[in-house]
Amino acid sequence: MKKQNQRNSLCETLKKMYFQFYINKSSDKVYTIKKKSPVNLAIQFAHPIYFLSDDKILMRRMLLKKHFELLSIRKQDQKYSPFFMSIITFYS
Secondary structure (H helix, E strand, O other): OHHHHHHHHHHHHHHHOOOEEEEOOOOOEEEEOOOOOOOOOOOEEOOOHHHOOOOOOHHHHHHHHHHOOOOOOOOOOOOOOHHHHHHHHHHO
């Protein structure tokens, strides 16, 4: 139970973290997870906006795509050519 609580608290901490960067005085990118730069320079997100860790709509979109079978996940019952199946079985 203690490990589960630690894992949950770690997940909650990671959800609140943002990977950001700012450009220092020598024009170098300095990456940080803090909300403010040490010299009060502008901070920008280091990843595209649709990869934010606090995207509240992402789970709903994924559930809808899965429900309507629009999610591009490989299905188990797909038909493959015999050659491709031999490659899959060889490497598994």
